Amino acid sequence: MPRLSVILPVRNGERTIARAVTSTCRALPADAELVIFDDGSTDSTPTLLRSFESASVRVITSPVSVGVATALNMLIDRTDSEFIARMDADDVTLTGRFGYQRRAISPGAAVNFTTVLEWRPDSRRVSPAAPLPISARAFPYHLLMTNPVSHPTLFAKRAALVRVGGYRQVPAEDYDLWLRLASEGIGIRRLAIPTLLYRMHPQQVTSSLEWRHASWTDRTVAAAFGRLSDMLLGRPFSRLVSLGFDATVGPQEVERTLADFAARLESAIADLPPWDRRILMRRLAGRCEAVRAMGRTDESGATVPQP
Known part of the structure; x- marks a missing residue:
């Protein structure tokens, strides 16, 4: 076997x-x-x-x-x-990938990912991502703001995937799985060294605005997000990106929600190492600004791209 x-x-x-x-x-x-x-x-x-x-x-x-x-x-x-x-x-697997990821499996991190080299074949250009790891302690908090990993770099203990029921039929089946793994207390980390040439092209499903909207509004994913945010922050939140295009939520309510989320996050991560806290707070600032920008228009009347 x-x-x-x-x-x-x-x-x-x-x-x-x-x-x-x-x-x-x-x-x-x-x-x-x-x-x-x-x-x-x-x-x-x-x-x-x-x-x-x-x-x-x-x-x-x-x-x-x-x-x-x-x-x-x-x-x-x-x-x-x-x-x-x-x-x-x-995509293209790089030499040494599987041994590197298997050695990183531990009792505290049954699942890991790596960074990638973004590859644009049409321009023959490879763009290295910053080789920044994410610790198992910090990873669940990153999930509250974005999906910080590339799905094809997954390496996991089978038991962890089976425990949460595998994948579900939702627009973001990978992110939904990570949320459920984290909610079960299963350790997840991102390793610094890239192991994959990740092909970038305009036809990618995740680059579609229609797909993004479907992902942001999917009730199944929203419930998984709410469960994890409740566990980590003491209150079930909606995904932050959903605030930016929900016509029923006014600007003042958006600001109140963002302020509450930020205060709870800052308190929850207070005992993480300083490096983890800085990265998370920087990511939060960027996410909040993106949410505020959604729906704005620039001086020419063009809509600001959504995150």
């Missing part, structure tokens, strides 16, 4: 899947496997995947698309390893 299963869902990924699979296989430890879910692809992806099948690469095929959350849960159900790692069909 492999100790690690790297799970990779793909749909119509003929342009990028070969490099994603090849780079992942090169980084696989001897006791690991790559398991790919072909989510009803209608291009040449199925043919490409068959050429990769081997003792360490398995392919599961669905004749119709079931969506990413269901595909990921099926991948988890069809594997039995101690550890689960994620990979996407359009």
Whole structure:
């Protein structure tokens, strides 16, 4: 039985899947496997995947698309390893990734992520992110303001993912899972060293304003956020970004909510190391300003982009 299963869902990924699979296989430890879910692809992806099948690469095929959350849960159900790692069909795994992340698993952090190198193939440009780690103690507070990690860098103990029921069918299935993990007291951290070339392109789902609005207003994710904020801050809050476009909430109520959130957060993190506190308060300031900017217009009448 492999100790690690790297799970990779793909749909119509003929342009990028070969490099994603090849780079992942090169980084696989001897006791690991790559398991790919072909989510009803209608291009040449199925043919490409068959050429990769081997003792360490398995392919599961669905004749119709079931969506990413269901595909990921099926991948988890069809594997039995101690550890689960994620990979996407359009990214590139860097050498040494899985050993580095497995060594970082500990009783206090059953889940970890890493930073990434943002990769824009059209311009042949790679942009390194600041190599800033996030400790297991600070991570839940970061989740109250944003999703601070890239989903395909996930490395986790299977038991942690199973404990919270895996992925759910929501617009931000990854963020929703992190919220539930944190609410269960499962330690999560972000490691400093990048392990992935993360492809940036205009067609990314998360760059769509429609997708963002769906994520911000989803009741299931809102409930998960409320549970975590109640646990950490002593009161269930709505996601801060939802304040910026909720027409029923006036400017004064927005300011009162932001002030209450900030006061509770500052009190809750008072015993964290100074570095963690500074980063969190800086992130909070940026998030509050973004919320205030939503709906404003500049001198030309153009709407300020939403976070």
